[in-house]
Amino acid sequence: MRARTRTRRGLTHDARSDADGAAAVGAAPSAPTRPGESTARRVLRVKDLLDRDFAGRWDLGSMARAAHLSPTHFRRCFLRAFGRSPSAYLTARRIERAQWLLRTSDLPITQIARHVGYESLGTFTRTFHRMVGRTPSAHRSLGPPPGVPACVVRSASTPHRGAEPTGESSGRVRGGATSGA
Template sequence: MEISLDLRTYSNEIHSHKHDFHQLVLPMQGSLQMSVDAREGEASLQQVAVIKAGAEHGFSAQGENRFVVADVPEFLAPQLAQLPAYIGVDEALGHFIQFVASRLQSNQGAGIKDAAGERQMLLLLLQLLQERQGIEARADKRIQSACAIIEQDYALSESVEGLAKQVHLSPRQFTELFRRQTGLSVKQYIIERRMQQAWLLLHTSSDPIQAIAASVGYVDQGAFSHRFKAQFGKTPSQVRQSHL
């Protein structure tokens, strides 16, 4: 199955089931009373619900409600298995959920299914959820430091050797540990994070595309557009136009 992001409403009837994919239930309006593996709680404006693959869960709603629901194949996001069933919503997470909801509403209104955009929104959402639960703190501190160096300035071109030296590892040790921790090579991680940042800036800022390209390390706008399209299936101009 593919990643799916949808806007859903629920009835007041009690339902119970399980499925072989992870699911996130993110609040927009109202609340959903839930039981996830016998843990009682709710998805509301104050907290999101995380349903792990295979978890038995029951749910029912009261009154008007609307949620962003993400269905995520287990193999694409194993880190979801580390999250608790319910996570509090702070201001930053709440704003991002509203941003995701607005993009889904806009796409639905235009009859568009933006699979690449949904994937990036989900990746950013997972990052926010992990940060709030301190999962990054349980990662190897040296790899965490390397990721922080990369994300301090996406325009910098750090070599594997340079990053390894800064975190006191040999290049071989660093590349092996980095892949184990992130599931990506250093180069893949840098490209992924640069493209995520570019995608976010195209949606949330009015900066010229050339400036966005430069901010994520691309002097040549043509090379940036080529990489962006390879990642998302659309050029930066097409993404910017769809956001206007």
């Protein structure tokens, strides 16, 4: 919907409502915001959005629109909160997912590249090599990732002293006393 709006200087221009403007530009889905929501919370919502849709066509503008911030302010806040720029974070997520797919599936490398958001196999290979230190085919040749070591499984499944009981039949009552004889 177009409406005539007046700027502070008295000039008029055509403006679209937020819903029409986002649809016209082809913006990424917007993270819902609540009145009074902090900037840090909005940036976290966009990070969660990137984690869910890492293969999407994200640029700084669409990320900033999802956070309802200017691109410069969004980048600055994201860098402060997570220690890397939004594009570096997204690239790392894509390469992490590609590493896992290369070692756990038989999909062709080209298909994996597209699955994680790269349209160009050359760009994917160059980025993968720069971040991982080996080519995607060399990474795949490492074979499937190792399982969880037995000592970790044992440690996780062994009850520890002072831990909260996990079930009602644990024989413990409040205060650490045992019930029964």
